[in-house]
Amino acid sequence: MEYLAPNSLKDALILLKKWRSRGELIAGGTNVIPAMRAKAIKPQILIDLSHLKNLSYIREEEKNIRIGALTSVSEIASSKVIQKNAAILAEAARQIGNPLVRNRATIAGNLADASPAADSAVPLLVLEARIIVEKHKGKPKQIPINEFFMGPNKTVLKRDELIREIVFPKPVPSSRMVYSKLGLRNAMAISVVGVGVLAEMKNGKCNRARIAVGAVAPTPRRAHGVENLLEGQAVTEELIDQCCEAIQKEIQPITDVRATLEYRRSMTSVLLKRLLQQVFSQGHV
Amino acid sequence: MKKKRTYPIQLKVNGELKRTEVYAGETLLYALREKLDHTEVKEGCGKGDCGACAVLLNGKAVNACLTLALQADGQEVVTIQGIGTPERPHPLQTSFVKHGAIQCGFCTAGMIVSAKALLDRNPHPTKQEIKEGISGNLCRCTGYKKIVEAIEDAALKMK
Numbered sequence: 288m289e290y291l292a293p294n295s296l297k298d299a300l301i302l303l304k305k306w307r308s309r310g311e312l313i314a315g316g317t318n319v320i321p322a323m324r325a326k327a328i329k330p331q332i333l334i335d336l337s338h339l340k341n342l343s344y345i346r347e348e349e350k351n352i353r354i355g356a357l358t359s360v361s362e363i364a365s366s367k368v369i370q371k372n373a374a375i376l377a378e379a380a381r382q383i384g385n386p387l388v389r390n391r392a393t394i395a396g397n398l399a400d401a402s403p404a405a406d407s408a409v410p411l412l413v414l415e416a417r418i419i420v421e422k423h424k425g426k427p428k429q430i431p432i433n434e435f436f437m438g439p440n441k442t443v444l445k446r447d448e449l450i451r452e453i454v455f456p457k458p459v460p461s462s463r464m465v466y467s468k469l470g471l472r473n474a475m476a477i478s479v480v481g482v483g484v485l486a487e488m489k490n491g492k493c494n495r496a497r498i499a500v501g502a503v504a505p506t507p508r509r510a511h512g513v514e515n516l517l518e519g520q521a522v523t524e525e526l527i528d529q530c531c532e533a534i535q536k537e538i539q540p541i542t543d544v545r546a547t548l549e550y551r552r553s554m555t556s557v558l559l560k561r562l563l564q565q566v567f568s569q570g571h572v
Numbered sequence: 573m574k575k576k577r578t579y580p581i582q583l584k585v586n587g588e589l590k591r592t593e594v595y596a597g598e599t600l601l602y603a604l605r606e607k608l609d610h611t612e613v614k615e616g617c618g619k620g621d622c623g624a625c626a627v628l629l630n631g632k633a634v635n636a637c638l639t640l641a642l643q644a645d646g647q648e649v650v651t652i653q654g655i656g657t658p659e660r661p662h663p664l665q666t667s668f669v670k671h672g673a674i675q676c677g678f679c680t681a682g683m684i685v686s687a688k689a690l691l692d693r694n695p696h697p698t699k700q701e702i703k704e705g706i707s708g709n710l711c712r713c714t715g716y717k718k719i720v721e722a723i724e725d726a727a728l729k730m731k
Contacts, residue, residue, distance in 0.1 A: 288595065288597050289577060290579055290640075292642070315638075316639055316640060316643065317638050320597075320620075321638070323597055324618060325619075332596075333597060333640075337643050384708070385708030386633060386686065386690075386708050387620070387635045387686065387709075388620055388638065388708060390629075390632045390634050391638055391639060473707060475620075475708065
């Protein structure tokens with residue numbers, strides 16, 4: 288195995304194009320190193336992105352928040368900008384892995400790995416993030432995150448492309464957003480179910496709703512059917528119950544070592560109910 | 573057979589400059605233990621679940637098993653031995669001994685590294701914050717209560 292450590296994005300893209308069939312990108316290493324150890328991947332060339340320090344940032348603009356691909360999960364969890372504008376993302380980041388892992392793991396790595404249970408994907412889906420993808424001698428692409436995941440560990444990324452940035456519009460200040468993860472323990476737990484809700488209220492009605500789920504389908508995904516039920520409505524307990532029923536049509540969970548299909552189905556509705564009650568209580572219902 | 577390619581690296585380990593040669597996929601943990609004789613850094617699971625191999629990399633606690641040796645090239649590594657010595661132990665080390673927070677001792681090095689990183693950024697953590705701070709470190713003797721108490725006490729002593 289050989290090791291290459293580009294010092295600029297441009298060099299990284301050139302190397303990626305040149306070695307795309309035999310190379311493996313590594314940044315935080317929290318996915319790649321265990322995969323190499325388990326011989327699940329056997330790269331001939333490791334292309335280390337960790338020297339691209341200028342891809343680690345969180346920027347607040349007038350309308351958008353921009354997160355550099357190599358920003359660590361712990362930086363996102365503790366960022367004042369993220370806590371203020373996208374608390375749901377800070378909350379999810381705080382629950383990824385454990386403190387040691389969060390110091391290494393990067394946001395782009397969590398997305399590119401495309402685990403159906405990727406914890407950062409659920410909040411980024413409700414925030415309607417776009418993923419900025421670069422390739423050598425190509426125009427940067429903006430991929431809406433709901434079109435990014437193709438299946439377990441599969442994304443639309445081609446072998447010569449890499450993530451440069453994640454960008455999402457700042458939610459309006461009045462919006463409420465909550466996240467809930469069910470794991471088998473508190474730390475180092477792969478989600479059994481993850482649910483995120485973002486809602487904007489107007490005149491006592493739900494003006495806009497964004498709902499996403501993780502670990503209950505081949506990819507993290509939006510639950511559009513439930514969003515449609517909520518938008519334009521005054522949210523009542525009955526409507527919340529309808530949403531919890533409707534979400535069942537939007538998920539295709541499986542049985543694995545962590546939980547059965549039935550348990551995941553049941554808990555998706557339980558978590559959604561708790562979150563909707565939380566979001567639509569406090570004088571809004 | 574073609575010889576596997578190695579790469580020279582240079583690390584500052586506990587303040588001392590060290591040089592060695594490593595393979596592309598070699599972890600920092602392997603380099604520390606097998607090439608630089610820092611066997612105080614323990615290998616438990618080797619995949620980021622147990623925290624026995626925790627070290628400070630540029631002041632941040634990380635799993636040495638999830639970091640390439642090459643990624644630590646030119647950086648500063650602190651192991652449990654860099655936190656304190658038998659002659660001049662760190663308050664955390666004294667406190668672990670005093671509280672009986674060490675049973676078999678295998679998790680202790682990583683546990684204290686995580687605790688040190690926690691106290692560096694949050695000198696007065698609550699019990700809950702301590703538990704979260706060491707949530708990447710497993711103690712198979714399950715001596716967590718004494719470990720949490722030892723960290724609480726050390727934080728008080730360091731005031």
